[in-house]
Amino acid sequence: MSIGLARLREEPDRIRQGAIDKGEDPTIVDQALVLEGKRRTLLGESDRLKAERNAASKKIGEAIRAGAAPNGPEVADLKRASTDAGTQIEKLDADLAATESALEELLLRIPNPADPDVPVGDASANKVVRTWGELLPREATTDGQAWTRRPHWDVAEALHMFDLERGAKITGSGWPVYTGPGSRLQRALIDFMLDVHTEEHGMTEIWPPAVVNSASARGTGQIPDKEDQMYVVPRDDLYLVPTAEVPVTNLHRDEIFEADQLPIRYAAYSPCFRREAGAAGKDTRGILRVHQFDKVEMVFFEKPEASTEALEWLTGRAEVILQRLGLAYRVLLMATGDLGFVQAKKYDLEVWAPGVERWLEVSSCSNFRDYQARRMAIRYRPEAGAKPELVHTLNGSGLALARTVAAILETYQQPDGNLAVPEALQPYMHTARVTP
RNA sequence: GGAGAGGUCGCCUAGUGGCCUAGGGCGCCGCACUGGAAAUGCGGUAUGGGGCAACCCAUCGAGGGUUCAAAUCCCUCCCUCUCCGCCA
Known part of the structure; x- marks a missing residue:
């Protein structure tokens, strides 16, 4: 990425104007903002599920150490919960990866805004x-x-x-x-x-x-x-x-x-x-x-x-x-x-x-x-x-x-x-x- | 090019499937002790991301795979070191 995500969120107007001044397409800035919102939503959901999976795995470890059979019924539910979360994570992460690469693509097309004292024009x-x-x-x-x-x-x-x-x-x-x-x-x-x-x-x-x-x-x-x-x-x-x-x-x-x-x-x-x-x-x-x-x-x-x-x-x-x-x-x-x-x-x-x-x-x-x-x-x-x-x-x-x-x-x-x-x-x- | 050994936190190092949420030492920062310092003790000390916050997620050279779970097992690649070959 080239334009920072924080800056994109904080001063989209300046970045948009910068693109116009350099003769680039300013609507990319808005497309990027949409994808950035989507990225954060997906990331939050994925992180939440990963936390769940980590917790389940940890419990399995504790149960086995406490004497449960590794393949026994006591841990089966936990394993299923972990596997289910894993399946969802896989989907979310695939979506996330696609979103991030599309976002990165857009960011690469947003130019660095010129300094204020640079004359505007050709x-x-x-x-x-x-x-x-x-x-x-x-x-x-x-x-x-x-x-x-x-x-x-x-x-x-x-x-x-x-x-x-x-x-x-x-x-x-x-x-x-x-x-x-x-x-x-x-x-x-x-x-x-x-x-x-x-x-x-x-x-x-x-x-x-x-x-x-x-x-x-x-x-x-x-x-x-x-x-x-x-x-x-x-x-x-x-x-x-x-x-x-x-x-x-x-x-x-x-x-x-x-x-x-x-x-x-x-x-x-x-x-x-x-x-x-x-x-x-x-x-x-x-x-x-x-x-x-x-x-x-x-x-x-x-x-x-x-x-x-x-x-x-x-x-x-x-x-x-x-x-x-x-x-x-x-x-x-x-x-x-x-x-x-x-x-x-x-x-x-x-x-x-x-x-x-x-x-x-x-x-x-x-x-x-x-x-x-x-x-x-x-x-x-x-x-x-x-x-x-x-x-x-x-x-x-x-x-x-x-x-x-x-x-x-x-x-x-x-x-x-x-x-x-x-x-x-x-x-x-x-x-x-x-x-x- | 061939054979072997390695790559873990700023540096050194522990770690061979779950008490690793990566331990210890050095260095660094803060505090205590001191007239001041040394020594000692206590605490802190990676990066990125998400969240108002508590906190959560990811990263043990890189990427893939196995597994409920990977620093740890498997595959591919990169780099470093030693020896051999070749060579300005």
């Missing part, structure tokens, strides 16, 4: 909350000489940094091979990002499995919601991760934290695999949309009262990376219609790519509030001895590599065709310039 209601850096034009002038910034695939080809054709030969279209300085750049970016997040931002580094089981895929909602987007290994019931969010969030599935353990903040590198089903023909050139890319992901577990502030901080940590790399970007507050099913609030970071003259999404920072935590039963104890409560989970890219690489190539290309290495990466690249 993508056109997204708000640019800030822009950083200089937006370089494609048609440039350097030292009085006019020149044209090329798209990243041209820069990469000239400098032998990645090879899309050979990637297509060994795997398929959308599986880039990074070569020479391109490969080095991958390593440099991963190292740089992890260093900043761990050493300066205090996050704990995680190097997770790139493949997860179905329970983990279910935990973060990849199945059933986004099953089409994942590569599957059916023989072993395993899934290639589309983001480190999946393994890292599942680190603490079914766990209960003490209050002083929170917040827990991770930074994790992983390769990311996405089928991009339905995106055929989009962004076919270069590395803007590929089946395998690399990403450093931030995953936070927070106390509920801290999560609103944590999202701002998380987003800021992703911005730090772009600023250090000297890449111009903007921050978008996504409107309800552009939010996913599970996010309460989301900022997208888009980097400016002057060669293709486009904004490229390189990070998506979200607060899930307790929605994901409920699915995974990740809780904490507000104080010693108190009842566990759900934590809030957040995550955001910090950053996705392929598009960041594209922005670097297009931003830092020089009129002579060489590539200047951003200062922050020079210690990792061991050079200030990439030449053919």
